[in-house]
Amino acid sequence: MSKPVTVTLEFSGGLETVFNNIKSRKVTIPAPEDGKTLDMGYVVKYLADNLLKGNRDMFVLADKIRPGILVLINDADWELEGEEEYEPKDGDSLLFVSTLHGG
Amino acid sequence: MLLPNPRLCARCLTARPVVLRPKTQERLCKPCFLLAFETEIHETIISTNIFTRGEKIAIGASGGKDSTVLASVLKTLNERYDYGVEFVLLSIDEGIKGYRDDSLETVKRNAQQYEMELLIVGYEELYGGWTMDKVVGQIGKKGNCTYCGVFRRQALDRGAELLGIKHVVTGHNADDIAETVFMNLLRGDLPRLHRCAHITTASSTSPIKRSKPLKYAYEKEIVLYAHHKKLDYFSTECIYSPEAFRGSARALIKNLEKIRPSSILDVVKSGEAFAAMTGDIGPPAAEEEGEGGCGSTRSGGGSMAAEERRLRNKEKIVTRGKANQKGARKRNEQKLGSCVRCGYLTSQELCKACVLLDGLNKTVPRVEVELEGLKTITDGVQRVDLHMDEIKRAAAAI
Structure with a gap:
């Protein structure tokens, strides 16, 4: 059974516009009610369900992170950290940055 | 043989890797990634010979990630490798409140940060008061990208002319080019398919050449470069441009990248291979150059304009296709002159911008x-x- 974790969330690259213009915020993610693991897959769905205020498709497609959005865990590409299976720890910094907006 | 430790950077073998490179699957630490990214752009510049010592070059700058990274990297490389060229920032103000006015503030900061001269040319001054806000007020949101694409192309040329510059570089990246290759393929547009992957395009209707030094750079790496170098850029979407066709092409390549990261570069290479395979047939009819267009490469109005023209002029295009088969001779016969109203290079009496303006005014x-x-x-x-x-x-x- 997972415990809640407190992480620093950051949104940039235009993604902040669907998250109420949050650029950076400390957020406590509650443990999943079904007793499952609190991993990044769960965090993404939790954010989409609870924090997202705009167009959901800008962030997730079928509850998975939309291709073209980069996720950095403590400044490292989440692909190096196990992506959805990474289990965030207290104090982790999670950055979601869109590459899909205008250049 | 010792396998590299996946917890350490593949190059320096000491630091923690933070980037997984989509091209090579290399795991690199921050300094090694920044250097690798810059060095690849340098290699592109050197192998394609796009710069000439002493040349003054305008960087088409929107304040977005691509052109900001382009300006930063070019400044770094010009100093590191002594290209001996001078860079100037050239921005277009389409006159879209809440979109371009904010991003232009970013460009102004960039001009200071990179110590580059900045020229902003506005649709309002160039086109008799017709900002995009006013154009949209007149014609509605649908089809406005046609106007913006034609206006921007000419505005960049006019800005360059004002600066006495004959070469503009833009921030088009590998993802943009892959997208355009797909779009041209889906439309059956062979003339553009040939040209869209070229690093430098010169058009028969423009005295200014355009180059894309970031054509092999992944969008992912551009964003990561901007992030790790803490560059000051502005992200927003043009409020008038949904551009569904490019959007779908974009989604397609992003999905492909997820499954096979090399896909994007492979599509760019395919575009180059098409050009090599069929021989370069050169630009098609005058003023048909419509690749990219938008200051934000994402919402490229030019391509939408091209799509619309295509629908309108289906018959003409069939004729052009035949002309192309006969060879380049026919195309060269096209007479180029100056627009009787504004003097811009055109094959018609009036240039495209003046035709559109006539429509708006009348x-x-x-x-x-x-x-x-x-x-x-x-x-x-x-x-x-x-x-x-x-x-x-x-x-x-x-």
Whole structure:
């Protein structure tokens, strides 16, 4: 059974516009009610369900992170950290940055 | 043989990797990634010979991630490798409140950060007061990208001319080019398919050449470069441009990248291979150059314009296709002159921008004419003529 974790969330690259213009915020993610693991897959769905205020498709497609959005865990590409299976720890910094907006 | 430790950078073998490179699957630490990214752009510049010592070059700058990274990297490389070129920032103000005015503030900061001269040319001054806000007020949101694409192309040329510059570099990246390759393939547009992957394009209707030094750079790496170098850029979407076709092409390549990261570069290489395979047939009809267009490469109005022209001029295009088969001779016969009104290079009496401006100044959109009927007649003599035309045409149709 997972415990809640407190992480620093950051949104940039235009993604902040669907998250109420949050650029950076400390957020406590509650443990999943079904007793499952609190991993990044769960965090993404939790954010989409609870924090997202705009167009959901800008962030997730079928509850998975939309291709073209980069996720950095403590400044490292989440692909190096196990992506959805990474289990965030207290104090982790999670950055979601869109590459899909205008250049 | 010792396998590299996946917890350490593949190059320096000491630091923690933070980037997984989509091209090579290399795991690199921050300094090694920044250097690798810059070095690849340098290699592109050197192998394609796009810069000439002593040359003054304008960087098409929107304040977005691509052009900001381009300006930063070019400054770094010009100093590191002594290209001996001078860079200037050139920005277009389309006159879109809440979109371009904010991003232009970013460009102004960039000009200070990179110690580059900055010129902003506006649609308002160039096109007799017609900002995109006003254009959209007149014609509506649908089809406005056609205007923006034509106007921007000419505005960049005019800005370059004002600066006495013959070469503009833009921030088009590998993802943009892969997208364009797909779009041209899906449209069956072979002339553009040939040219869209070229690093430098010169058009018969423009004295200014355009280059894309980031053509092999992944969008992912551009964003990561901007992030790790803490560059100051602005992200927003043009409020007038949904551009569904490019959007779908974009989604397609992003999905492909997820499954096979090399896909994007492979598509760019395919674009180059098409050009090599069929021989470069050069630019098609004058003023048909429509690749990219938008200051934000994402919402490229030019491609939408091209799509619309294509739909309108289907017959013409068939003819052009035949002409192409006969070879380049035919195309060269096309007479190039100056627009009788503004002097811009064109094969017609009026350049495309002036034709569009004529439309804006003289008429109201067709839909409105039909809906508002008699009201327009009172609006002025020219409008009466046009209105009568509409009525005649409508009568003929019945």
